[in-house]
Amino acid sequence: MFRNLTSDLPDFKNASFAPGLNIVVAKRTIAARRQDSRNAVGKSSFIRVLDFLLGADARPDHPLRRPELADAYFETELELGSGVVRVRRTGSDPGHVEVDGVSMRNTIWRQRLGEQLFSLSGSASEPSFRSLLAFYLRDVHNGAFEKATEVHRKQSASASHSAMAYLFGLDLSLLEQAKDIANAEKSLKELRKAANDPVLGMTLGKAQDIEAQIRTLSIQVANLEREISEFKVVDQYSLHRAKADELSRIIRKLNDSLVMEERRLGDVDTSIAQESETQPDHSYVQQMYDQLQITLPDGVIRRFDEVAAFHMSVVENRRRYLQSERATLLESLNVKREELSRADSERSEVMRILEAGGALETYKELQLELVQVRSRIGELQQRRETIDKWENANRHLQLRSAEMELRFSMDLDDRRSQIDDIAQLYSSYAYEIYGSGRPASLSVEPSRTGYTFVPTIGGDRSQGVKSMALFCFDLTMAVTAKRNGRGPDFLVHDSHLYSDVEGRQMASALTLAANVAEREGMQYIVTLNSDDLKKAQDEGFYVNFHECALFTDQYENGGLFGIRFN
Structure with missing residues (x-):
């Protein structure tokens, strides 16, 4: 007091x-x-x-x-x-x-x-x-x-x-046991909250979502393993790749040149055909004068003949030129077609070599990707195991809590x-x-x-x-x-x-x-x-x-x- x-x-x-x-x-x-x-x-x-x-x-x-x-x-x-x-x-x-x-x-x-x-x-x-x-x-x-x-x-x-x-x-001993369970539940809750915080740790996610990710990545691993097992490393892969690129450029250039020369050949053929048509006749001039009852002098008529002969000479020379140009184009086309055929054959052989295998760098990249995917699967498996442990711990704590409530009830009955x-x-x-x-x-x-x-x-x-x-x-x-x-x-x-x-x-x-x-x-x-x-x-x-x-x-x-x- x-x-x-x-x-x-x-x-x-x-x-x-x-x-x-x-x-x-x-x-x-x-x-x-x-x-x-x-x-x-x-x-x-x-x-x-x-x-x-x-x-x-x-x-x-x-x-x-x-x-x-x-x-x-x-x-x-x-x-x-x-x-x-x-x-x-x-x-x-x-x-x-x-x-x-x-x-x-x-x-x-x-x-x-x-x-x-x-x-x-x-x-x-x-x-x-x-x-x-x-x-x-x-x-x-x-x-x-x-x-x-x-x-x-x-x-x-x-x-x-x-x-x-x-x-x-x-009974304080029962309270102490209940307090331990409550503290364990609180710690488990806080730990899970921290683990799900993207700042403090990884986000655990849900078990079914993690399982789906593991299955998808496992399929990716199987595909990578099969690709690596069938992979053949080609010696000097980069040189072959460069050669294929160079041949592709040559083929494109030859194709462009062939198109242009074929167009020129078509133009020459058209010109030759035009030159072969019938040449203009000067007799219509004589006829017109006869109808007018005008007699042309001999000197004029001789002049028409000279002009006609000169014109025929020019036409013949042009025809010979066009024929020569056509022969040159045909020869050039044949040469370029042979070059195109050789380049295409050579490129086909290079591409066959490339398709049969790959570069060493590519092989290494495939192996690195396989390691990364396997590592990701390992991380997901750890997260799934953590979730399983926490869920089991949570179920265990819930069971213990229910048991404690029963023990408190029995204690009060006593x-x-x-x-x-x-x-x-x-x-x-x-x-x-x-x-x-x-x-x-x-x-x-x-x-x-x-x-x-x-x-x-x-x-x-x-x-x-x-x-x-x-x-x-x-x-x-x-x-x-x-x-x-x-x-x-x-x-x-x-x-x-x-x-x-x-x-x-x-x-x-x-x-x-x-x-x-x-x-x-x-x-x-x-x-x-x-x-x-x-x-x-x-x-x-x-x-x-x-x-x-x-x-x-x-x-x-x-x-x-x-x-x-x-």
Whole structure:
């Protein structure tokens, strides 16, 4: 139990605690201004100071490390084991705690608290001290009042399962095995994700797609192997290839020349045929003059004969020229046709040699391509084997998970009496608040990851009912853990728990907390606004309680720390 809470801040609101019900009251003052609010008087900070003295992390954004508070010390007297210890800590040196005047590292202080408050032995299967304490000092800033079975928005399921299983006295060894399976599944998932990332590694793909690629490439390998086995390397392949190209150029040139000369021969033959036609007769001139009864002189007639003889001489000379040209073309054509025949025969022989085999470079390229395709097949086979192993591992993990769920179920069956006692305790607490109008239950169900706790209060699912379900769960947990020697004798709640609770249920809950604390030898500490307290008292809350501290909404020094800061 806590004895007190003090600080060297001049206007700090010191607190004293007693067994049973302790209420920190935030009171509205008559002189308070309209803009003053009790939401900033320090009710939540009060709980964070207690948590700070019990080894909480004090990161740079922690309120006790603010410049206005960092040099102040905070102190509490705490019943621990068979004695009382004085604990002091300051925000300027968050890594150390002073216990009974002796400075020690905060990690050592946590270990000691874990041993004496929760009977932790340091076993690897046990939850951490801080994960357990978080259920006793819920931090509203972490969303700890949103769900009964969670104390942090970012808390993993395995962490909360482990803490609750320990506090309710369930089998931690089963949880450790389930955690190993969960870690293996997570690692397998992350590894596969990384392998499928084109930046981090190869893309694995699907097994059926890889199998199709392997079959296609295997056919390509068979074709390459057959081509290589039948391949003949031709000596001086490049020279033969060049010779074939040169002969092809010669053949194209000869064909072009033959076409041109054959056209010329055709033109010569046409000219010779024209020259062989009948030459013009000059007698028609004589006839025309006779008809006109004009007698041509002898000299003119002789002139016509000379012209005709000259013309015949020219025609004969042209004919002999054309005949000579034709003979030359025929000879040239014959020569070129013989050259074309020889070139075509030679090229055919070279092409036969080339078609019978290939170059050494080509042979090497075929072998290199074969190596590359085989390497690709090997890579695909490795990927397929990896996928097969992962799928087998995944099936194996799924089987183990199903087996774990069965083992959790069997374990709960073996603990039926223990589970019934826990459920009965929860239901009795809910009955004290709501009576028979709202049936309530706390079931513990098996899952693949551990024990799943499901606290419910029937009927309206308003926030106020949810808050009371959380209250009953925490009270059940604290009482069960204390009875089993696995938890401390205190429980602390922030006023946020009661902000949506009706006055009658608040009166019942506070009365229940006082009675349970007295009966179980415990200490229940709660922060409340004065009007909420009055609302509960108006609805029948008559139990005596210890007012351990009083805050006001006076702007200057009414809050917990006695100073104001933004």
